[in-house]
Every structure is written in structure tokens, then in C-alpha cells.
Amino acid sequence: MGETRGAAWRRRLYHIARHPLLWSRYLYVRELRKRDVLFEVNPRFRDWGPMYHVARPALERLTGASRAQLDGYFGELAPIHAELLRSVAGLPSAGAMMQAPLLYVLVRAGRPGIVVETGVSSGYSARLILEALEKNGTGRLWSIGIEKLAMGAIDDARSERLKGRSIGWLVPDRLRARWELRVGPSEELLARVLEEEARPLGLFIHDSLHLYDRMYAEYTLARPKLLPGGWLLSHDIHNNLAWPEFLARAPLAGDEELDHDLGAVRIPPG
Numbered sequence: 720m721g722e723t724r725g726a727a728w729r730r731r732l733y734h735i736a737r738h739p740l741l742w743s744r745y746l747y748v749r750e751l752r753k754r755d756v757l758f759e760v761n762p763r764f765r766d767w768g769p770m771y772h773v774a775r776p777a778l779e780r781l782t783g784a785s786r787a788q789l790d791g792y793f794g795e796l797a798p799i800h801a802e803l804l805r806s807v808a809g810l811p812s813a814g815a816m817m818q819a820p821l822l823y824v825l826v827r828a829g830r831p832g833i834v835v836e837t838g839v840s841s842g843y844s845a846r847l848i849l850e851a852l853e854k855n856g857t858g859r860l861w862s863i864g865i866e867k868l869a870m871g872a873i874d875d876a877r878s879e880r881l882k883g884r885s886i887g888w889l890v891p892d893r894l895r896a897r898w899e900l901r902v903g904p905s906e907e908l909l910a911r912v913l914e915e916e917a918r919p920l921g922l923f924i925h926d927s928l929h930l931y932d933r934m935y936a937e938y939t940l941a942r943p944k945l946l947p948g949g950w951l952l953s954h955d956i957h958n959n960l961a962w963p964e965f966l967a968r969a970p971l972a973g974d975e976e977l978d979h980d981l982g983a984v985r986i987p988p989g
């Protein structure tokens with residue numbers, strides 16, 4: 720079940736108590752001025768700890784891993800976070816899925832062999848998934864996205880900083896051997912990728928166009944391809960009713976919400 724109203728307030732208060740100044744600035748820029756933000760302005764980028772703390776019980780239920788195991792996987796992220804703080808903090812986050820570090824923990828704990836995600840901007844989620852696959856020593860990621868960074872309202876000087884960068888630029892060469900980037904709309908590519916290439920599917924993540932029909936269509940294509948015990952994830956589950964309606968009709972029970980807006984459900988094991 721998605722977050723209850725009480726849980727949502729506890730989560731917000733927990734985050735704000737950890738970083739009151741960062742959250743004040745972020746909410747001012749993002750919610751009041753409706754501007755895109757730099758990575759460093761997003762409290763979920765500056766400190767991955769609160770997000771992990773909030774999501775850990777759900778990750779335990781989704782993966783069956785113990786708290787100590789999950790803490791170990793989360794601990795592995797320290798050098799990756801330090802490198803990203805050095806290299807991208809001053810750049811526009813361009814729609815990056817801020818919960819991507821949670822994908823790292825999920826992939827380390829669940830060890831899916833084949834992962835498919837839709838929606839690629841700078842490739843923050845792809846980077847974290849690929850780091851986990853690399854650490855697992857096995858697995859491949861298919862990312863499907865159109866050649867367009869997710870930029871909204873941001874001043875010209877700042878958007879200049881991403882000029883000339885293609886989608887997925889955050890994925891370094893050392894991780895590309897495990898990566899299949901397919902450029903084009905998921906309407907055209909997803910069915911074929913799932914049918915012919917990315918099999919057997921262990922984990923599917925929607926993060927492309929967050930409109931009801933696209934979301935529902937992607938879940939519908941991915942669900943029958945997922946292995947028993949695999950995971951179906953979706954970002955922006957509060958944009959419309961596609962996620963809850965799909966889960967009800969599938970039916971799929973036991974869904975979780977990972978630190979707001981990232982829905983996750985496990986396919987029943989065989």
C-alpha cells in the first residue's frame with residue numbers, strides 16, 4: 720500500500736529535521752519559484768542517509784534482506800556519493816530520479832540479472848543501477864529514452880552547463896559494458912526490447928512520460944515478462960491513478976512506497 724497520510728507527515732518532518740536549511744532553500748526554489756534546481760540544492764542529493772533511513776523498512780520487506788545486510792549495501796555507496804558530490808553538484812539535476820541510491824540497495828540485495836528502465840535524462844538512475852550490477856559482478860541494464868534532457872524552467876546560464884551533453888552522460892565508460900541504451904520513445908521500443916532482448920526480466924522501472932496511458936501501458940507490457948520474485952517499480956506514482964489501478968487489476972499486493980513517489984511491488988515468487 721502507498722504511504723498513509725500519517726506516514727507521509729512523519730517522513731516530511733524527519734527529512735526537514737535532518738536538514739532544515741537545505742529543505743527551506745529547496746522548497747523555496749522548487750515549489751514557490753517553480754524552478755529546476757542544481758543537484759546540490761536538492762537535500763536528497765546532498766545527503767542520501769535520510770532517504771535510506773525512511774525507505775529501509777520497505778526495502779527489507781521487498782527483498783527479504785536483513786537490516787544489517789541492507790546497511791552494508793548502503794555503506795558501499797559512500798565513495799560513489801563522494802565522487803558525484805565532486806563532479807555534478809553544481810549542475811542542473813535535470814529530472815534525475817533522486818531515489819536512485821535506493822535502486823542501488825535494491826539491486827545489490829535482490830541481484831536481478833536483467834533490468835529495464837524507461838526514461839533517461841542525465842542517467843542518474845542508470846548510473847546507480849549499473850554501479851550495483853558491477854558490484855554484483857553480473858547483470859545488464861537496458862535504458863530506453865528519447866534524446867532529451869528533462870529540463871524545465873531554469874535560467875540560461877545554468878542550462879548552458881549541460882550544453883553538448885547527451886542523455887546518459889552520467890554513466891562512465893567503465894560501466895558501459897553492462898549497459899544497453901536504446902534511444903527512442905518507449906511506445907516504439909519497449910515491447911520489442913522486452914520480447915526480444917531483455918530476457919528474463921528481473922526488475923522493471925518506469926520513469927519516462929508520467930501520463931496515465933504511458934504508465935499503464937508500460938506496467939502492462941512489463942508485468943508478464945517479470946520473473947517470479949522480480950520487481951516492478953514506478954516513479955511519480957502520485958501523478959495520476961495508473962499505479963494503484965494497475966495494481967488492483969493485475970492484481971499485485973504488497974506494494975511499497977520508497978521515500979515518496981517511488982512505488983515498488985514484488986511479483987509473487989513462483
Ligand SMILES: C[S@@+](CC[C@H](N)C(=O)[O-])C[C@H]1O[C@@H](n2cnc3c(N)ncnc32)[C@H](O)[C@@H]1O
Nearest residue numbers: 815816838840841842843844865904905927928
Ligand atoms: C524523469 S526523467 C528520467 C530521469 C532518469 N531516470 C534519470 O535519473 O536520469 C524522464 C525522461 O523521460 C523522457 N521521456 C519522455 N517521454 C518519453 C517516452 N515516451 N519514451 C521514453 N522516454 C521519454 C524525457 O525526455 C525525460 O528525459
